Amino acid sequence: MNNVIIIGSGPAGLTAAITCAQKGLEVSVIDEYMKPGGRLLGQLYEQPDGSWWNGINESKKLFQQAVNLGVQFYLETPVFNIEKKDSLWVVYTDKETFQTTNLLLATGAAEAPVPIPGWTLPGVMSIGAAQIMTNVHRVKPGNRGLIIGINVLSSAIAMELKLAGVDIACLALPKNNQITHESAHPKKVLDSLLHVAHMAPSTFVKLGSKLMKNNFMKELGVTFYPRNGVKMWDIPIQLKKAVIEIYGEQEVEGVTIASISSKGEVIEGSEENIAVDFVCIAGGLYPLAELAALTGCPFHYIEELGGYVPLHNEQMMTPVEGLFVAGNITGIEGAKVAAAQGKIAGLSIAKRSGKHQLDEDLKDAVQQGADTRKNAYIQFHPEVDSGRRRIQEEWEEYLVNNTVQFF
Amino acid sequence: MTLRVTDHPILGKLEKKKAVTFTFNDKQYTGYEDESLAAALLANEIRTLRHHEESGSSRGIYCNIGHCFECRVSINGKQGVRACLTPLKGNMIVESHGKLPTPVRDWRSSDE
């Protein structure tokens, strides 16, 4: 019997495990991956103070701390169902069946696709796949690649690939169609790109973030955007070129790219082929919440948080008794915010388990979470704060008509 | 040219790991013990891991963290195992899945 089972060993799950174990709870962590750390494993970037954020080391530290506190780990263990029987959670995995009074879902995020003709060819992979392959497994996804989708995640990973000596032909937009719309629209992409401006040494983008406060300037910016693109970390960013097709007989051989208007329409006759041996698809992240959905937990679609998120409050409780959530399952943000949420969830679980005098700690942890969000180096969505407010409002609205069993 | 990142400006040199041999579709390859099978295959420049059951189109790793199931192979006779989640062991027998003899689609359309 466990006091708490945590599904997912990313920054949220590991921090929650540490917090619960420090409060004297019996904790088990389950993850289907072979290493603990989740998406934190792949992260590698230079922080404003010049030091490097190394996801592998950060993961190791958290894992070691959890192990030292007696946390049980079940890696390589996929969970395929969860179910409530009487007042206990039953967690079904490929290996064994677990029972617990408190269940924390910290399953993180999955990558949203950007379908492109030819995207099933071997050599086409998600941007996260390339990151894990390069930084964690230390195998390059190929010798020369092209990244489809220009956003915070793809810009950051492009730089990581470059660090490992992988040649990146360029970052380009997907071709405009009904399913790529915003991600294929130069102005909208430029808009979101301005939020990573502080990471870019390019004066164009830096200047841009100051100059392009209003829409008119943004339109100008895209219109005057140089046809050959600008460079970020020496990698061409092509806001005026879109990928039409990925080609290859059996595997990726190259990509057909064309010039586009400032509205994203393809200029006929401008097609050209670029030879590459791999292609990354960067459609952004969305909360991976399928396990929460199995419990009947209500969901809300909140764009600022990346998609459908399970209803939860600031203490990381859901309306389903004994079910908690933390990390990217609650909305797409960085690893430090996820860890802060893990701490909150851990304290909430300890409180529900009858540990006393945690109210102050819990309040501090919630504040710490908000501060971490405010100081985050990378904002996945510029309006993430308003998304967080909305889910809190939905929670309060829910309480009007429903009874939630608190602690 | 090897795809292995042996020396990384921030992460440093690749730590020494035990080399083991395994087979993929009856051919022998070398990889490092406990690295992911997907990584070992890619390091050997193998990108095509299976062919689609119905169309036979070639497929390789896509998400690399167990979500998409595109990298599923058969390992020591067990089918449908995700290469990206499997630590490589010595003497592993890995086989790719191929097109199935009776495409479901044909059966379905003739049944309608």
Place this chain on the structure above:
Amino acid sequence: MRESEMIICRCEEVTYQELLDTAITYSCSARELKLRTRAGMGYCGGRTCRSIVDQVAKQVGSEQSKKNISLKYQAPIRPVNFVDLGGEGK
């Protein structure tokens, strides 16, 4: 390859055109679109294409409400061997 022939659901090889046509013809909800085309019903459980299928249903089908919904997911959320479901192997 033409854009209409582009695959959306990788597992079941359902194309963009197929989804569009079905959504228009039957004015589908996302769920009906899935059941009719098998998009999102394959090996990965829709983890890769679900957002796109939902989007097609929203744009040309009949999907509307986004508020306070219960997402339709069914166990198992990962493929399971019959042996692991309490068969001879245990």
